[in-house]
Amino acid sequence: MFLFRKLVLGRPITILIFINLMFFGLLFLMVGPYDRSILVAGVLLTLLMVVCYYLIIKLDMGDQYIFLIISILTSLGVAMLYRLNPVYGFRQITWFGIAAVLYFMAYFLFRWIKLWDKGIYVYIAGSILLFVVTFAFGTTVKGATNWIRIGSFNFQPAEAIKLFFIFMLAAYFKYPEKLKNTYVFLGIVYLHIILLTLQRDMGMAMLFFGVFISIYYIYQTDIKLFLYNIAAAVTIGTFSYFTMNHVRVRFDTWLNPWKDIAGRGYQITQSLFAIAAGGFFGSGLGLGTPGYIPEVHTDFIFSAICEELGIFGGIAVVLLYFIMIYRGFKITLMINEPFTKVVALGITLTYSYQTFIIIGGVIKLIPLTGVTLPFVSYGGSSLISAFVAFGILQALSKKSLEGEEFVELEQR
Amino acid sequence: MVTILSWIVRYIFIAMIYYFIYSIIRLIYLDIQQINMRGRNQDYPYLKLINRKDRLGFVVQEFYDLRENETTIGRGKENDIQILDKYISTQHSKLTVDEGAYFLEDLGSVNGTYLNSVKLQDVAEVKNGDRIGIGQVEFLFVKEVD
Numbered sequence: 001m002f003l004f005r006k007l008v009l010g011r012p013i014t015i016l017i018f019i020n021l022m023f024f025g026l027l028f029l030m031v032g033p034y035d036r037s038i039l040v041a042g043v044l045l046t047l048l049m050v051v052c053y054y055l056i057i058k059l060d061m062g063d064q065y066i067f068l069i070i071s072i073l074t075s076l077g078v079a080m081l082y083r084l085n086p087v088y089g090f091r092q093i094t095w096f097g098i099a100a101v102l103y104f105m106a107y108f109l110f111r112w113i114k115l116w117d118k119g120i121y122v123y124i125a126g127s128i129l130l131f132v133v134t135f136a137f138g139t140t141v142k143g144a145t146n147w148i149r150i151g152s153f154n155f156q157p158a159e160a161i162k163l164f165f166i167f168m169l170a171a172y173f174k175y176p177e178k179l180k181n182t183y184v185f186l187g188i189v190y191l192h193i194i195l196l197t198l199q200r201d202m203g204m205a206m207l208f209f210g211v212f213i214s215i216y217y218i219y220q221t222d223i224k225l226f227l228y229n230i231a232a233a234v235t236i237g238t239f240s241y242f243t244m245n246h247v248r249v250r251f252d253t254w255l256n257p258w259k260d261i262a263g264r265g266y267q268i269t270q271s272l273f274a275i276a277a278g279g280f281f282g283s284g285l286g287l288g289t290p291g292y293i294p295e296v297h298t299d300f301i302f303s304a305i306c307e308e309l310g311i312f313g314g315i316a317v318v319l320l321y322f323i324m325i326y327r328g329f330k331i332t333l334m335i336n337e338p339f340t341k342v343v344a345l346g347i348t349l350t351y352s353y354q355t356f357i358i359i360g361g362v363i364k365l366i367p368l369t370g371v372t373l374p375f376v377s378y379g380g381s382s383l384i385s386a387f388v389a390f391g392i393l394q395a396l397s398k399k400s401l402e403g404e405e406f407v408e409l410e411q412r
Numbered sequence: 413m414v415t416i417l418s419w420i421v422r423y424i425f426i427a428m429i430y431y432f433i434y435s436i437i438r439l440i441y442l443d444i445q446q447i448n449m450r451g452r453n454q455d456y457p458y459l460k461l462i463n464r465k466d467r468l469g470f471v472v473q474e475f476y477d478l479r480e481n482e483t484t485i486g487r488g489k490e491n492d493i494q495i496l497d498k499y500i501s502t503q504h505s506k507l508t509v510d511e512g513a514y515f516l517e518d519l520g521s522v523n524g525t526y527l528n529s530v531k532l533q534d535v536a537e538v539k540n541g542d543r544i545g546i547g548q549v550e551f552l553f554v555k556e557v558d
C-alpha cells in the first residue's frame with residue numbers, strides 16, 4: 001500500500017502513467033487476438049508524454065501543468081479511439097507525436113521571434129488566403145466545405161485560421177492605429193465569420209464570434225458599439241435561420257429531436273441514448289455500444305466516454321477542461337504586455353468555447369454544431385493546432401514568470 | 413475475464429482521474445492563497461519563499477513579515493515563524509535587528525543555516541536580495557530601500 005502511494009499517487013505524472021498502462025493493458029486483452037502493437041503503441045505514447053514532461057521541467061519552460069492536463073486528455077482520447085477503431089487510435093498516436101514536436105517548436109519560435117505583434121497584415125492576408133484556397137480546392141465532407149485534401153489526408157484550414165484570427169485580434173488591440181478605424185477592424189472580423197458561414201461551418205463561426213465578442217467586451221470602452229455587435233450577431237443568426245436550411249434543421253432538432261428520431265434527430269437522440277445507457281459509472285471500457293452513434297470518433301466522442309466510463313467519467317473530463325482553462329486565465333492575468341495578454345486570453349477563450357460548444361451540443365444544451373472536442377476527438381489538424389496554441393501559451397507562461405523575476409531584480 | 417477487468421478498471425480510472433484533479437485543485441488553492449498574500453503591509457522587511465510550494469510536503473507561506481526586534485525560525489510553536497519541515501530544528505535560527513541592519517544567527521541547529529548557499533558559522537549580516545536556506549526551504553530576504 002505504501003509502495004502504491006509512493007509510486008502512483010506521488011505526483012500527477014505517475015498517475016498519468018498508471019492510467020495509461022491500465023487502459024492499454026485492458027485494450028490489449030480486449031481487442032482481437034492479443035495484438036502486441038497495442039502495447040507497443042501504449043508504451044510509446046506514455047514514454048513520449050513522460051519525455052515531454054521532463055523536458056518542460058528540465059528546460060524550465062514555465063507552467064508545468066498545462067502539458068500534464070492536455071496529455072491526460074489526449075491519452076483518454078487515444079484509448080477511446082483504440083476501443084472504437086484501432087486504425088484511428090494508431091493514427092491519433094502518430095498525430096500526437098507530430099503535435100508534441102510542434103508544441104516545442106511553437107514554444108521556441110514564439111520566444112525567438114520578437115515581431116509577432118507587428119504582423120497584423122500578415123495575419124489578415126494569411127487567413128483570407130486560406131479561405132480562398134478552401135473555396136477553390138475544398139472538398140465537401142458531411143455538408144461543410146471546409147476540408148482540403150492533400151495526397152491521402154484531409155486538412156481543415158479553419159484550424160489554422162483560428163490561430164491567425166487570435167493573433168490578428170491581439171495585434172489590433174496593441175496597435176489599433178494600423179487599421180484605419182474600428183469599422184475596418186469590425187469589417188475584417190465579420191468577413192471571417194461570414195466566410196465561415198458560407199462554408200457552412202456553423203460551429204467555427206459561433207466560436208470565432210464568441211472569442212471576438214469576449215475580447216472586444218474586455219478591451220472596448222464604447223459600450224454602444226458592443227451592443228451593436230450583439231445586435232448584428234442576432235441579425236445574422238435570425239437571417240441564417242430563415243435562409244439556410246441546415247441551420248433550421250439544427251435548431252429544430254435541438255428543440256425537439258424526438259419528432260424525427262430515424263431521420264434528422266438521429267445523431268442527437270443516439271448521443272442521448274448512449275449517455276443515458278452509461279448511468280453513473282458507465283458500462284466499462286469496451287462493453288458499451290457507442291458504435292450506434294454517428295461520428296462517434298470526432299464530434300460525439302464525449303457521448304462514447306459518458307457511455308463507457310459513466311457520468312462520473314464525463315464530469316471528470318469536463319473538470320479537466322476547467323482546470324486547463326483556469327491555468328490559461330492564470331497565465332493571462334500575470335501578463336502585462338497587451339499583445340501577449342490578448343494572445344493568451346484568445347487561446348484560452350477559443351478552447352473553452354470550443355469545449356462548451358461541442359459538449360453542450362452532444363448533451364442537447366445548445367444546438368449541435370460540428371466542432372471537435374479539443375485533444376480528445378480524432379483529427380490531425382485539430383490536434384496539431386491545439387498543441388501549437390498551447391505551445392504558445394506555454395511560452396507565454398514562461399514570459400509571465402520572467403516578468404516576476406524582473407520585478408524582483410528591481411527591488412534589489 | 414475481460415468483462416470483470418473492464419468493470420474494475422472503470423472504477424479505478426474514475427478514482428484516479430478524480431485524484432489527479434484533486435492534486436491539481438490543491439495547487440489552485442495554494443495559488444489563490446498566494447494572491448491574497450499580496451495585499452500585505454510592505455513597510456517591514458520580509459522573507460519571500462523561493463521554492464515551489466507543491467514540492468514541499470508541509471504548509472509554508474509565500475511571505476513572512478519580520479518582527480521589530482528579533483524573529484525566530486524553527487519547528488517549535490514558540491517561534492515567530494513556524495515551519496513543520498523535518499529537516500528544521502525546534503529552534504533553528506534567528507534574525508535580529510541592530511541599528512537598522514539585519515543579522516542572521518544559527519541557534520545550534522542540526523542541519524545548519526545557509527546564507528547564499530554558504531553554511532553559516534557565526535552571525536552574518538543579511539542584505540536585500542540574500543538567500544536564506546533553512547532545511548528544505550529557501551527564502552529571499554527583501555528589504556525595501558527608502
